[in-house]
Amino acid sequence: MFVDTCVAASTRLRRVSLGKTTEGRDMIGVLRANPPVNSLDDARASPEPKVLVLANIHAGEVEGKEAVLELLRRDAFEDGLSEADGCVVLFVPNYNADGNDRMSRRERPDQAGPVEGVGRRRNARDRDLNRDYMRVWETETRALLAATARMDADVVMDLHTTNGSFHGYDLTYAGPLSPATAPPILGITRGRLLPDLRAAMARRGFATFDYGNWRDPKDPSKGWESFEPHPRFGTTYFGLCNRFTILSEAYSHDPFDKRIASTRAFVEESLGWIGRNAAETIEARRTAARFSGFLAGQSLPTRATFARTHEAEPVPVGSVREIADPVTGLVRQWDSGVSTPVPMPVWAWFDGTDERPVPDAWIVVADMDAAAAVLDVHGIPYVRRTTAETLDVEVPVVEGRREGSWADIRKVRPFKVTHTKERRTIPPGALEVPSTTPLARLAFHLLEADTDDGLGAWDHVRPVNLPAEDGKERSVLPILRITKADGRG
Ligand SMILES: [Zn+2]
Incomplete structure (x- = not known):
């Protein structure tokens, strides 16, 4: 298969397995390092920051999978993925492999193609793997958590595509959302990592911002707000484990090739940033881990409430045109290419509430x-x-x-x-x-x-x-x- 062709052609790539899915499909991982590492244990022993790039957890949102395959091809057959040279990367191109193989033209019918269809959001047991991190019901979750711990990932990237509010961004992002996340992780994520990525993406022609949706879909000017702060979601879960996390959300109503391009650019820029800031990234994780062991008697929040992070951010309000699919008759929504910046309040993060001392x-x-x-x-x-x-x-x-x-x-x-x-x-x-x-x-x-x-x-x-x-x-x-x-x- 394609992954093996890339691995065979590159000295930097190694194929590993995270385990089996519910239906017994191999959970493929590709380790990329320069010089190469052969296993998750060898990855852990490397002094470089370890990055897990997770694609296709929602197998209808295939842009991350396509972007990762392009990056592997680039490393093996084109100019090489030099941005990643400062890191050890575990690419997981097709995490929800069972959902991926349930490809249908009727999945995500509202997005702007591919008309041939995409996989199913949920796994073979009809469960959403990105709600499973705390309850750990699914075999895929347990395999992923074992691999993440085994390599001791410093950073976890989770690649999605949103079909929420019509906006004018090419890609939206988030870090860990729980206000109980260790302060060094939150501080660097909010203060440097995400702003730097936004600037880097702008230099490449991609408009990006914090992930969100209209607070009131009937009146976007009332504001833009993030989603939920619960650790059942991967990016917030791994944050509570003192890992850096980056959620990537391409935009469903952009053309398919543009969604892949924005996702790929975001992964490239993220890997570059982590490599350039390796010492700081690793030290922040160490500090977070050390101080998390001394929380007894200090208060942590048990709940959270939206924090207003911008008073009047010009958020681009977008629009779509609707075109019926000639085969299914289902209506697809294509970005009109026109958006209007409207100043509005933004709630990108959460503040803690209902605090209680740690016993x-x-x-x-x-x-x-x-x-x-x-x-x-x-x-x-x-x-x-x-x-x-x-x-x-x-x-x-x-x-x-x-x-x-x-x-x-x-x-x-x-x-x-x-x-x-x-x-x-x-x-x-x-x-x-x-x-x-x-x-x-x-x-x-x-x-x-x-x-x-x-x-x-x-x-x-x-x-x-x-x-x-x-x-x-x-x-x-x-x-x-x-x-x-x-x-x-
Ligand atoms: Zn998703």
């Missing part, structure tokens, strides 16, 4: 095996307690459920809880998850009882009846908080 540890006292399986996939360390012990703990008492945001096949309905301080006997077998690890930010989001994407929200851990000290019945999410200052043992 020293969480203790899972029911559904331990289910919780352990999820923690293993995420690489979060824990210990299984072997003896009973009486401890001062905070117990999350369930008050009800909140309406959550739309995510895949059902509404996520996170818990509403109140915490009560109690002295309780912890049974042997309970899982103790310390917060003193580099993945504390991710652990906080998984283990706090009322976050949007935690073990409770996704039903890995279910409420139990745990009577109060006065014997009164009540429902509790069995993930207790322990703070040593409260007096342990």
Whole structure:
């Protein structure tokens, strides 16, 4: 196949496998380094920054796949991908390979071709892989997280194509959106990485800006806002793991070749930036990891609200013309090529709300095996307690459920809880998850009882009846908080 032809022709490319998809297709990866590296373990050992370039997670959005294949061809047969010389890159051209092979002319019928059709958004089990990062239901997600950890990616790029609001940009982007992301990652992403990429893309003739949609589709002048801050999305998930992340969204209503060209230019510029800023990128990750282990007693947000990042940004309001597909009759929308800049407020990021101190540890006292399986996939360390012990703990008492945001096949309905301080006997077998690890930010989001994407929200851990000290019945999410200052043992 095409990838093997490129690999055979280039001294810098190596084919690796991330595993198998649900239906047994190979999850192809191509390592690119100069000098070459042969495996994910060798990649990890390199002093250069490691970049994962993920394409086709939504297999209807094929522009990333096409752009990556062009980059491999360029490296093997054309002028060489010299921008990437300062990095070790793992290209994953066709992550959702099962969705890709469900190609149909009826997928994404509104976009401006290719009329021959594209793959399906969801995987073989009809699940959206870009909502799966926290619940880790899908075999593809588990393979990807294992590979990312194995190479210890410094940066994850996720390539998409948006068919949202009609705008005048060639490509839109985002970094990690959770306000709980480590400050060095957020600071560099917002302050330098994304502005530098915007300027570099402008020099190449591509208009880019923060990803968003009209706050009010009937009146674009009311503003442009980002999407959701939840770590079920890859770019926000990997941010909570102290990795840099870059979301790329080509524009559905541009011609197909233009969408590929903008995506390819964005990947080239991103790799160049990371290579030129290698020391700073790696050092920021190290700092983020080190300080994330000392969060106990500091507050982190459990929720987020839109942050106004621009007061009057001239956002180009675009328009499309509609042309019926001669075969399906479905109406395709082609960018008119005309857009009008309208000054408007922009909400590109999120501020944290509902802050809570990070405990020293969480203790899972029911559904331990289910919780352990999820923690293993995420690489979060824990210990299984072997003896009973009486401890001062905070117990999350369930008050009800909140309406959550739309995510895949059902509404996520996170818990509403109140915490009560109690002295309780912890049974042997309970899982103790310390917060003193580099993945504390991710652990906080998984283990706090009322976050949007935690073990409770996704039903890995279910409420139990745990009577109060006065014997009164009540429902509790069995993930207790322990703070040593409260007096342990
Ligand atoms: Zn997408």
